[in-house]
Amino acid sequence: MAKNLKQLTTLLSDATILGKLDQTIEAVAHDSRKVVPGTLFFCLSGVHVDGHDFIAEAARRGAVAVVVERDVSDVVDDTITIIKVGDTRVAMQAIVPCFFDYPGHKLRMIGVTGTNGKTTSTYLIRDILRKAGHKVGLIGTIQTLIDDKTLPIKNTTPDVIELQSTLAEMVNSGMEYVIMEVSSHALALNRVAGCEFDVGIFTNMTQDHLDFHQTFENYIDAKAELFRGLNKPTNTKQGKTAVVNLDDNAGAIMAQNAACPVISYAVNKDGVLTANNVTIRETGSSFQVKGPFGTMELSLSITGMFNVYNVLAAVGAALAEGVTPEVIKQALESFTSVPGRFELVQAGQPFTVIVDYAHTPDGLENVLKTAKQFAQGRIIVVFGCGGDRDRTKRPIMGNLAVQYGDVVLATSDNPRSEDPEKILADVEVGIKEALCAAKNGKSYEVIPDRRQAITQAIRLAKAHDVVLIAGKGHETYQILKDKTIDFDDRQVAREVIKEMSDNG
Numbered sequence: 001m002a003k004n005l006k007q008l009t010t011l012l013s014d015a016t017i018l019g020k021l022d023q024t025i026e027a028v029a030h031d032s033r034k035v036v037p038g039t040l041f042f043c044l045s046g047v048h049v050d051g052h053d054f055i056a057e058a059a060r061r062g063a064v065a066v067v068v069e070r071d072v073s074d075v076v077d078d079t080i081t082i083i084k085v086g087d088t089r090v091a092m093q094a095i096v097p098c099f100f101d102y103p104g105h106k107l108r109m110i111g112v113t114g115t116n117g118k119t120t121s122t123y124l125i126r127d128i129l130r131k132a133g134h135k136v137g138l139i140g141t142i143q144t145l146i147d148d149k150t151l152p153i154k155n156t157t158p159d160v161i162e163l164q165s166t167l168a169e170m171v172n173s174g175m176e177y178v179i180m181e182v183s184s185h186a187l188a189l190n191r192v193a194g195c196e197f198d199v200g201i202f203t204n205m206t207q208d209h210l211d212f213h214q215t216f217e218n219y220i221d222a223k224a225e226l227f228r229g230l231n232k233p234t235n236t237k238q239g240k241t242a243v244v245n246l247d248d249n250a251g252a253i254m255a256q257n258a259a260c261p262v263i264s265y266a267v268n269k270d271g272v273l274t275a276n277n278v279t280i281r282e283t284g285s286s287f288q289v290k291g292p293f294g295t296m297e298l299s300l301s302i303t304g305m306f307n308v309y310n311v312l313a314a315v316g317a318a319l320a321e322g323v324t325p326e327v328i329k330q331a332l333e334s335f336t337s338v339p340g341r342f343e344l345v346q347a348g349q350p351f352t353v354i355v356d357y358a359h360t361p362d363g364l365e366n367v368l369k370t371a372k373q374f375a376q377g378r379i380i381v382v383f384g385c386g387g388d389r390d391r392t393k394r395p396i397m398g399n400l401a402v403q404y405g406d407v408v409l410a411t412s413d414n415p416r417s418e419d420p421e422k423i424l425a426d427v428e429v430g431i432k433e434a435l436c437a438a439k440n441g442k443s444y445e446v447i448p449d450r451r452q453a454i455t456q457a458i459r460l461a462k463a464h465d466v467v468l469i470a471g472k473g474h475e476t477y478q479i480l481k482d483k484t485i486d487f488d489d490r491q492v493a494r495e496v497i498k499e500m501s502d503n504g
């Protein structure tokens with residue numbers, strides 16, 4: 001991937017250069033801790049720290065050139081080339097895809113955006129495309145997959161350097177497709193610079209991330225960027241499709257932003273794809289999908305009305321890419337589950353335990369509604385809200401837990417830098433409000449320690465009850481102020497059930 005620095009700087013329109021240009025760049029980095037000899041280091045001013053403060057460290061590790069927004073000649077000696085620009089993020093977004101030889105132009109790229117359902121839809125599409133014989137990569141919340149090889153991931157959508165290097169690895173490994181979650185943060189911060197999406201999917205739009213976007217309008221507009229990108233004059237590939245959920249009000253906005261063919265889907269309205277005769281069970285669902293191909297009868301291992309929408313999105317993407325309805329049906333019917341999404345914990349107990357990643361009001365409401373559809377006993381909900389994230393969703397989630405649950409156990413979910421008790425106080429506002437409006441027989445407890453909360457839920461559960469442990473899904477950690485500890489809801493639930501049955 002080595003490139004000549006002079007060639008890379010031709011991509012910048014506003015650069016002032018001090019130092020040698022005719023040299024080879026072996027690597028790119030914006031994190032000084034990742035600098036190796038021959039690196040071009042981008043100094044980004046961040047939310048927490050300013051990358052310009054790490055120039056000396058980058059130089060010590062072997063950076064040969066730095067891209068900066070301010071004068072740093074007093075910090076570096078004249079062996080390091082200084083490239084001064086107006087905005088280092090914009091410079092990084094221009095240079096990095098070129099450094100990696102534009103891998104996003106060599107893969108067919110399917111991007112999924114929306115508040116909920118991104119991870120689930122990407123997994124469904126991956127299985128369909130693989131069944132159709134394609135080599136597929138995936139990037140999202142749980143992990144990166146290159147065929148069957150897994151790589152760890154920090155963000156749902158990685159920053160431009162990690163993303164472009166991963167895409168380049170996918171190209172080198174012979175992948176034809178990448179299916180990726182495109183978060184609103186990634187769109188707003190243009191982490192997807194250099195990606196050319198061929199299919200853009202919109203799942204839904206409900207409250208989340210207002211800490212970052214400030215207003216719902218900004219949040220919608222960030223998501224719409226994925227669809228605007230489908231018809232850029234600079235695009236290099238043919239055949240773009242937008243797949244949008246018309247039951248969501250923002251679906252029409254996404255479709256308007258995409259000047260390309262649209263495959264709409266809906267359950268409550270007319271769409272190119274619709275679902276009918278839906279039956280929801282604890283361990284699966286069945287329904288018909290109607291589309292231009294006729295009717296497809298599906299009997300699936302995944303459940304919940306929300307998953308009917310995820311399936312419609314996946315069918316839309318697969319049709320856009322020319323997969324036959326027969327292959328789509330086969331793949332969907334052999335699809336088992338996504339880790340931590342409505343995952344049943346079965347350890348011999350006489351009640352149902354579900355671990356789910358619902359961490360937004362809409363996600364929590366959907367999963368509770370689904371549990372209510374088949375629960376024969378009470379619903380016991382264990383949930384919390386993340387620290388350093390949208391605070392306004394906390395009382396709403398507290399309220400919903402009481403509306404749909406019988407016993408509510410509010411607990412911690414990655415408090416991060418915040419005081420767990422304060423987060424829970426925000427949640428409790430909504431719990432109390434809903435309790436006032438509720439009939440009777442509902443109760444709640446605030447138990448900050450998540451293991452204790454899960455233990456209490458399992459202690460209270462009787463035969464036929466449903467225990468829903470929401471918020472962390474596949475996560476195997478709890479992020480506290482000063483450290484991250486191992487924590488897996490599924491494992492903890494299994495351990496507690498075993499302890500209780502061992503103790504009679």
Ligand SMILES: CC(=O)N[C@H]1[C@@H](OP(=O)(O)OP(=O)(O)OC[C@H]2O[C@@H](n3ccc(=O)[nH]c3=O)[C@H](O)[C@@H]2O)O[C@H](CO)[C@@H](O)[C@@H]1O[C@H](C)C(=O)N[C@@H](C)C(=O)N[C@H](CCC(=O)O)C(=O)O
Pocket residue numbers: 030031032033043044045046047048049050051054154155156157158159183184185186189
């Ligand atoms: C708001 C946001 O997206 N922040 C991201 C941003 O952080 P930042 O601007 O605060 O960076 P910073 O930590 O202040 O550091 C500034 C610069 O100094 C550099 N640095 C820092 C330390 C050092 O020793 N040396 C050094 O060079 C950093 O590499 C960086 O270039 O840049 C960092 C590096 O790329 C990201 O890790 C960080 O994401 C944080 C971890 C995050 O949690 N983001 C969440 C909110 C997020 O993006 N979530 C979405 C949402 C998914 C969904 O839909 O639910 C996602 O896509 O994951």
Ligand SMILES: Nc1ncnc2c1ncn2[C@@H]1O[C@H](COP(=O)(O)OP(=O)(O)OP(=O)(O)O)[C@@H](O)[C@H]1O
Pocket residue numbers: 114115116117118119120121141156181203204306307309310340341342356357358359362363364366367473
């Ligand atoms: N289509 C959907 N509509 C509403 N809720 C959904 C939908 N699909 C899944 N959910 C709920 O949201 C949770 C998260 O689902 P999933 O991981 O697929 O979403 P995501 O968009 O990838 O989330 P994240 O923003 O964290 O990456 C699930 O555990 C489920 O409770």
Ligand SMILES: N[C@H](CCC[C@H](N)C(=O)O)C(=O)O
Pocket residue numbers: 156359385386387389413414471472475
């Ligand atoms: N992608 C989401 C995940 C939230 C998961 C929940 N467990 C939390 O930590 O709030 C976010 O970063 O907001």
Ligand SMILES: [Mg+2]
Pocket residue numbers: 118119120140141142156181
């Ligand atoms: Mg996800």
